[in-house]
Amino acid sequence: MGPPRPALLPLLLLLLLGLAASARAKDATRFKHLRKYVYNYEAESSSGVPGTADSRSSTKINCKVELEVPQLCNFILKTSHCTLKEVYGFNPEGKALLKKAKSSEEFAAAMSKYDLRLAVPEGKQVLLYPEKEEPKHILNIKRGIISALLLPPDTEEAKQVLFLDTVYGNCSSDVTVKTRKGNVATEISIERNLENCDHFQPISTGVSPLALIKGMTRPLSMLIGSSQSCQYTLDPKRKHVSEAICKEQHLFLPFSYK
Template sequence: SCKVEIEVPQTCSFIVRTTGCSLSEVVNMDAEGNPVLGPAPGSAAFAAEMERYPLKVVVEGAYDVKLYPEDGETTTILNIKRGIISALAVPLLQEEKNKNMPTIHGKCKTYYTVNAREDIATDISLNRDLSRCDKFVPMRDHTSPLALISGMHYPLAQLVRSSQTCNYKFDNEKKHMTYGTCTENHILIPFSHKGEYGVTNVGKQELTLVQVSPHNERVFDHSDIVMGLHMESVVDKSVVQDKDAGLNLLRELANLPETEGEKRAHLFHKLVTMVRGMKTETLSPAIPEALAVSRVLTYQVLAQCGTPEC
């Protein structure tokens, strides 16, 4: 969770600050079976990264969103801020109901319904088929629990049904948003029943207006770095391209005595993580040696790895 401050120094120009952020994770279950949340490791570092730089945003015309991040902002943090801005984007209601709108997944055909109206529409729902957005490329995101599928060159978008529904409430008098929520639903079709139940991933964002205060600052200077609203893939620079380290780990796993079976899962996970970061020029020459160590383990690692290189 974060506190998001949006300053509006000029029309359609915004300065977004994200302060007081925290990361939580499930630490226990209560008597009713509900998850109990506690601070996640790295929460303080995450908060500092989110707060370090403001993000300047300019909307040109109706739907051209330009971001001006500061030099030094990481792609990971920028992607999280993109998600916040994406959730705040509401279509112009006087236009046709299936407008192509900018989102974190690129331009998406967006359908909307007005649920309540006073002088203005005060309750609006949106829905999108994310797999039809122009920058929705799940194939490169190696985060699927079914890594065998996530790395295939066949576009994963054909195997995953992804949708997003949002609901917004507006203040009739002051004409601004007071509440917004967006839910993304990703379902893996081959492992689903009737396209509904099975391997799913659900993400939900909630935005609640805390306060509005007048502000007289009119200065809006931005950096020369200009980016779009759609999410960018993150290159892991921490991965060491060392085939020998991978081969040594494979040998350790292959020679593990039965009495130390409890180490097997940890070593296998460590090996898969290492291989996932390898580029083709590191991985290719290692494969013949790996097959000589253990054919079975090598194929298991490659199947679990899930990157196009694997």
């Protein structure tokens, strides 16, 4: 018999944001000052080893997200009405069955306790000003929301490679305009190999937006292959994000000879 076949641990992150406010965008950030944008945020993570259904796990969160713009390129992020659900079983089709977690109320209180202030002075670099008491795993979730919302300014180029700030740091991002209405992009896709992000440490720093994978040593964290794919729908008149869906996959080889 040869060496054991490496097991894979996939992690899927889904962000779904629906716009409930309107405003005209500015070139730097796509959001107009003195306006408030309201979104529905949904993130779901599932993990397991292929072929071993009993070992799968799943977590889901929902929040109301408000993005206020008191000044151009300056924002206040507010999160409220959050719920946390966890898996309790699977139906015959293999879909996870979720119920409200015991810690859901505690999670909701932590998410709504502090507002997060941020600035995007260049339209790409994101500067955060969190409260000192904000727990790291809560801040990481909010960072994930921000990185999903802030798209680069519109250009005439159909494809370009940009270095953009995300929850994982500054990342090389392949930006493709899929659909235009006149001269305005209405559908954009972004692909990233997260391993190419600066200072990317998927485990040891706990940077997952759901803070589900953390606490392992740096050598072991290097055995993870990570990628991210995002699809954006934009308001054709005002150019801001009306919907964003992001999927992440982290493949872990726990039985690798390395």
